Amino acid sequence: MEMDATSAVELLEAQPRVWDHSLSYIKAMTLQCAVEMEIADVIQSHGEPIALSELAAALEISAAKAPFLSRLMRMLVHMGYFTQVEQQIVPEGGGRGGGTEELYWVAPLSQLLLKNNPFNARSLVICLNHPNVVDPWRHMSAWFRSSNDDNIIHDTVEQSPPPPPPFAFAHGGKKLYEVCSADAGFGQLLAESMGGDSWMFSRAMVANCKEAFEGLSSLVDVGGSTGTTAKVIAEAFPSIHCTVFDLPNVVAAAAAAASAESLPNLDYVGGDMFTDDIPPADALLFKQWVLLDWPDEACLKVLKQCRKALLSSKNGGKVMIADHVLGHESCSSGGGNSDRGASSSLLLDLMLMAVAEGCLRSEKQWGKLFSDAGFSSYVITPVAGLRSLIQVYP
Numbered sequence: 001m002e003m004d005a006t007s008a009v010e011l012l013e014a015q016p017r018v019w020d021h022s023l024s025y026i027k028a029m030t031l032q033c034a035v036e037m038e039i040a041d042v043i044q045s046h047g048e049p050i051a052l053s054e055l056a057a058a059l060e061i062s063a064a065k066a067p068f069l070s071r072l073m074r075m076l077v078h079m080g081y082f083t084q085v086e087q088q089i090v091p092e093g094g095g096r097g098g099g100t101e102e103l104y105w106v107a108p109l110s111q112l113l114l115k116n117n118p119f120n121a122r123s124l125v126i127c128l129n130h131p132n133v134v135d136p137w138r139h140m141s142a143w144f145r146s147s148n149d150d151n152i153i154h155d156t157v158e159q160s161p162p163p164p165p166p167f168a169f170a171h172g173g174k175k176l177y178e179v180c181s182a183d184a185g186f187g188q189l190l191a192e193s194m195g196g197d198s199w200m201f202s203r204a205m206v207a208n209c210k211e212a213f214e215g216l217s218s219l220v221d222v223g224g225s226t227g228t229t230a231k232v233i234a235e236a237f238p239s240i241h242c243t244v245f246d247l248p249n250v251v252a253a254a255a256a257a258a259s260a261e262s263l264p265n266l267d268y269v270g271g272d273m274f275t276d277d278i279p280p281a282d283a284l285l286f287k288q289w290v291l292l293d294w295p296d297e298a299c300l301k302v303l304k305q306c307r308k309a310l311l312s313s314k315n316g317g318k319v320m321i322a323d324h325v326l327g328h329e330s331c332s333s334g335g336g337n338s339d340r341g342a343s344s345s346l347l348l349d350l351m352l353m354a355v356a357e358g359c360l361r362s363e364k365q366w367g368k369l370f371s372d373a374g375f376s377s378y379v380i381t382p383v384a385g386l387r388s389l390i391q392v393y394p
Contacts, residue, residue: 030075032129035122039073040081040106040113049085049103073104081110119200123192128351132179132186136166136354143169162295167355176355194289195228201288202232204384205322212320212381212389216240218281219320222273222306223290226254227266229322233285234266243279244268274298278305280313285320288387292323293358296369303373303392310394319392324348325380326360328388341386348386366390 034040042058043050050058052073056066077084086100112121127133136143143166168175180187206213213219213233217240221230224244234242242263244251248270255268269279278284284306291299303319310317326345349360361369363380370378370392378392 027075027079028125028129030072030079031081031125033072034076034081035113035125038115039076040110041115043082043104044106044110044114049087049105051087052102052104055104070102073102077104079109081107081113083107118196119203120196121193123189123196127189127193130186130189132167132171132183133351133355136170139170140166140354162357165355165357166353175357191226195226197289198225198228198287199232201322201383201385201387202229204387205389206232206236208383209381209389212391213237213240213283216282217315219243219283219285220245220269220279220281220309221285221287222278222302223286224254225250227251227258227268229285229287230266231258231263234263238265241265241267243281245271245273245279247272273302273305278309280309280317282313282315282317283320284309284317286322288322288324291321291358292352292360293356295357295359296365298357299369300373303369303375307374307394316394318394319375321366321390321392322383322387323390324360324386325366325388325390326362328363328380329382345386 037059039055039059042055046054046058052066052070053063055073056063056069059069061069073082073084076082083105085103085105087103089099089101111117112119113125114120115122143163146169164173165175167179171179174182176190180190213236216237219230219233219240220243221227221233222245224230224246227244230242230244233240242265244254244266246254246268251268251270258266271278291302294302306319310319324345326349345360352358352360367378375392375394378390381389381391383389
């Protein structure tokens with residue numbers, strides 16, 4: 001293939017984008033390295049900007065590897081987790097000519113990496129980089145080309161059963177919850193990452209959406225797991241009786257763990273949201289990471305269960321869904337950067353495609369689910385980051 005000089009220049013100008021896309025995994029690994037070495041904690045505990053030599057010593061890194069630490073920190077500064085300044089070195093005995101040294105300090109973003117911050121994202125960083133989560137992407141092209149059933153030829157897509165997610169394809173047919181059951185360490189890591197995220201979002205939700213909770217006397221956290229979200233709501237609104245509804249073994253463990261700090265307006269009920277009656281209440285809440293984990297058919301079944309529970313309640317009530325709305329203004333404002341917000345949403349959707357059976361949904365897709373389940377109207381309220389609160393009415 002012949003190429004003129006102009007074409008060669010144009011392709012070379014474009015090539016850095018390919019490098020950036022192909023090497024983006026290094027950003028994730030750099031962040032994981034920072035978490036594992038507790039760099040943010042060490043810098044903050046120093047109390048003031050820290051020199052590279054002091055940082056290397058505090059991290060117990062040999063002097064021979066300090067230059068490599070400098071390169072790691074350069075990337076973390078570029079990613080926005082730390083700030084860097086140069087300080088003049090004063091030679092022994094005073095005078096000039098001592099040169100400069102780099103000093104590092106924590107940026108606002110590094111708060112998400114601090115161990116003593118209850119809202120930290122440390123577990124989330126480790127979980128998303130875990131081999132169990134990354135492996136499906138190593139098999140993605142093979143998954144796309146594989147048949148759902150090697151023994152049956154289907155004439156149409158409609159005749160074919162839903163394909164197992166790439167996660168199952170990469171893990172010998174085991175889905176995410178089955179791998180979590182077999183690998184207790186990974187299961188705990190996943191629970192911690194989801195719990196920390198729930199705690200942070202719940203705080204933002206009760207602060208920014210107080211009107212959504214006005215007039216409620218009861219609320220059920222459907223698929224509430226350990227009850228993190230319900231606890232935040234129960235503490236913020238003592239007049240609302242909150243119930244955590246999840247599988248019996250899940251709520252039994254959650255109730256036992258919370259016994260030492262039990263709240264009078266919080267209880268736990270065991271059941272299956274797909275097959276059992278959901279306890280009636282003024283509001284049925286789905287926190288983030290619940291409905292987006294499931295395909296439309298499963299979500300439709302649960303929403304119909306919710307409508308049934310609301311209609312049996314004397315006050316009618318509503319469903320409250322804390323989730324992403326793809327393409328909505330709330331999903332385009334990540335950190336005030338619309339491109340970053342849109343990119344983060346698309347990446348999250350692909351992550352769900354790889355490891356779960358759900359997806360991020362647009363307002364049109366949410367609206368169809370609500371309509372098909374028999375609901376009459378809904379309201380979307382942006383909360384923070386990329387999250388929204390959707391209030392759905394029978």
